Amino acid sequence: MNEHIVKVLEAKFITHDVKRFVVERPQGYDFLPGQATEVSINLPEWKNQLRPFTFTNIKESNYLEFMIKLYNDHEGVTKQLGKTNANAELILHDVFGAIQYKGPGVFIAAGSGITPFISIFRELYKHNLIKGNRLIYVNKTSEDIIMGQELQRLLKNNFVNVLTREATVGFLGRRIDRNFLIENIVDFSQHFYVCGPDDFVKDITKYLMELGANFDSLVFEK
Template sequence: MQHSVEIVKIRQVTHNVRSYRLERPDGYRFEPGQATDLSIDRDGYRTRKNPFTFTGLAEWAELEFTIKSYFDHDGVTRALWELSPGDHLILRDPWGTITYKGSGTFIAGGAGVTPFIAILRRLRADGRLAGHRLIVSNRTAGDIILRDEFEAMAGEGLEVTWTLTDDASAAGVLHERIDAAFLGQHVRDMAQNFYLCGPDPMVKDLR
């Protein structure tokens, strides 16, 4: 089933990432870590489906998606950047992507952190952040998505590690690529649950 839903609010997150709050159809449900296919409800875009992960919580009155826009080609995320509250998107049924299976380490490259947002927000709301770790790689400090929110979670039990690959002047972070050597140095328990999302080469290498 699909629904045409209104964009209620748009918030800037980074220089190329925004969160979009959408009206929520009656009875629409999803689980943290799930995604859906969205389209822009206008001529030329209605059949162009892109997968995006829900980043809000199930009890919120509105749906939220946190989306990185790519301006180097004429794609859907670039067109999303041009939208305003009052415009409409086509929302479809949710489908499974990353399923939470217990405490462990979340490893993300860039916008690959977005599937973890709802899971970590759920754990925070339930007071269960302790025993989890988030490791995120970005090019620069300005690329880090929801840094303040994740660092606030660190005060509630989440262990947070930032690493930057192209910003040597940034303080208080690592400056290493996440690879086998990185895991060998920074992760003690290799038998724990791992949740991984990022660019395909990174995911392939880490697996």
């Protein structure tokens, strides 16, 4: 397994519990939008604690970017990342991931599951290929939405915001279940991209197949 030690160029909070890291990009280090790598912190007690995080920058960037949800309820890697700032070092490993763009379709994300889609949408927008794609994005509250303004700018009316624990004007206040999919999707023969907690992905892909989606048209981390 290859290891690349990189310097943190920028680190700042973009929501109350999500931190954006911009790091050096190693020579020849390539990825497809939607893919991820395992990251560790270059400190003796943390360097062997690897966690998977998705790239959120576009392919052509001369840096790498991650948007990482922090969990402060236990002494884990993300809590330590919350204390990690510019000039610290991270260790990147090999690139992996099944999520990549296969063609226009519906993207369904929950919480930090939006991160692989951010890179995809940025890349599509840059190359004027975003038309025909739609995002359904579910969070608990409006404070949890990651990069909401940018997603709105990129997708315009094809951005559907869903909140499960807050009734806010402009947001659909309900969960994404089978009935929601029936009401909000006309064509189940198109591509579907799903990312979020394991149970969310399992439930959504099951509903989609019950409603006529082809398994080969479903893109998710298997």
